[in-house]
Amino acid sequence: MSKEHTSLAMSGDEKHDPISGHAGFRPTSAGGNGAQGFAAPSHSLPSGGLPGGAAAKPDKKMHPAVIIALWISLSSSVIVYNKYVLDTKAGLNFPYPVFLTTFHMAFATVGTRLLARYSTLLDGLAHVEMTRERWYRNILPIGALFSASLVTSNMAYLTLSVSFIQMLKAFTPVAVLLISFAFGLKQLSGMLCVIVGSISFGVAIASYGEIEFAMDGFIYQVFAVAFESSRLVMIQVLLQGLKMDPLVSLYYFAPVCAAINTALLIFTEGLAPLLDISRLGPFVLITNAGVAFCLNIAAVFLIGAASSLTLTLAGVVKDIMLIFASIFFLGSSITRLQVFGYAIALGGLVAFKTHKG
Structure with a gap:
């Protein structure tokens, strides 16, 4: 799982907003606020991108700053590591x-x-009544969109820099908003139009200023944003009221994605990766997947760690850190025009996440 997709369906007393990617964040018994597994902006959430709720209880002994720092580190590591493997x-x-x-x-x-059998991290499974009909009507279509968003996002890493991809992902909330308008889930307002315009303008400037622009990677990332945005809206429509934290969501969606991707693998890459896997080695494969999996565990502990605004700002900090990591560790280049455009987009994103309309 590569990308930073993640928006989670809320449990019981939380109302999930597919636009801003977080709920109303009411304090929980653990002294925090509930979120989609993590309440950072949906555009910046990592490879786990899964529906989630507030079933897990964070460790009271762990300071919220530590949990947030751990999530930022893992989220950034997943993206940089995937880029390093694929590049x-x-x-x-x-x-x-x-x-x-x-x-x-x-x-x-x-x-x-394994966690369900040998730990208490997946005790939330007991709160989910999963029927065959619900699996076919809800889990399968969302899992298919999740799979498509992950694959196309990873394909974009073949030709685009991490920094540019992060800038393009800033458009995800706008895409979610447009889809939500079409489904009647969100009402248009003057302030939203201004915010959407600023984000779109900023992303357009950042794209224009990209010096390593590749049309195929750009198209893949556009599809990734479209699939992810559709998934977020479908979560709002189909999974409303289900008590699913990030790990419970992953429990249901991972097998669906694995099966769909295996079928896709046969017709796209075939046996080539298996013939080349010895060069990569098991250590890289296992640690790469392990970091992504640990990100979802961290998301469970992030639930209730801080307010939605704090986590939104944490997501922005993570995106900025990713851009710098891309420059220093992967040799990416950014222009002043991109910095200017992305600053406008980030300002719009923060306004978007805190908008109450």
Whole structure:
């Protein structure tokens, strides 16, 4: 799982907003606020991108700042590590994004089942009544969109820099808003139009200023944003009221994604990644998938760690850190025009996340 997708369906007393990617964040018994598994902006959430709720209780002995720092570190590490594995220029030259995503989901499938058997982290499964009809009507279509968003996002890493991809992801809330308008889930307002315009303008400037622009990667990322935005809206429509934290969500969605990706793998990359896997080695594969899986565990503890505004700002900090990491560790280049455009987009995003209309 590569990308920072993640928006989670809320449990009982939380009303999930598919636009801003977080709920009303009422204090929980653990002394915090509930969120989608993590309440950072949906555009900046990592590879786990899963519906979630407030079933888990964070460790009271762990300071919220530590939990937030851990989530930022893991979220950034997942993206940089995936880019490093896939990159044909400055990385390990393993250009098989479908296989990598498939392996991540297979790893998560096994990992969640082991946690369910040997830990209390998946006790939230007891609160979910999963019927065959609900699985086919709700889990399967959302899982398919989740799979598509992960694959296309990873494919974008083959030709685009991490910094530019992060800038393009800033458009995700706008795409979610447009889809929500179409489904009648959100009402248009003058302030929203101004905010949407500022985000769109900022992303357009950042794209215009990209010096390593690649049309195929740009198209893949556009599809990734479209799939992710559709998934967020479907979560709002289909999973409203289900008590699912990030790990419970991963428990249900990982097998669906693994199966879909395996079928896709046969027709896209075939046996090529298996023939080349010895060069990559098991250590890289396992640690790469392990970091992504640990991100979802961290998301459970992030629930209730801080207010939605704090976590929104944490997501912005994470995005900025990713851009710097891309520059220093992966050799990416950004222009002053991109910095200017992205600053406008980030300002719009913060306004978007805190908008009450």
